[in-house]
Amino acid sequence: MKISKKLRVRSNIIKARIIGLPLVYLGAVALIVSVLTGFTKNTLLIISALIIIVGVVLHIFALKRESKY
Numbered sequence: 696m697k698i699s700k701k702l703r704v705r706s707n708i709i710k711a712r713i714i715g716l717p718l719v720y721l722g723a724v725a726l727i728v729s730v731l732t733g734f735t736k737n738t739l740l741i742i743s744a745l746i747i748i749v750g751v752v753l754h755i756f757a758l759k760r761e762s763k764y
Contacts, residue, residue, distance in 0.1 A: 715751070715752075715753035716754055718749055718753065719750035719754065720750075722743045722745075722747035722748075723743075725742070725743035726740065726743040726744065729743060
């Protein structure tokens, strides 16, 4: 029983790590594109900021779960 729980936790860490940084990069690119094209009053700016925040949270979650301390 304990082995399967460890595998699930490790699987969640890997998923969070794989998804975290690409979300940050995607949000940053969307933010840059929206500023360069002049769409600063649209919801694209808010969505890109939310994508960056979610990516950072997932990446930090993965790093904390992976750490021994």
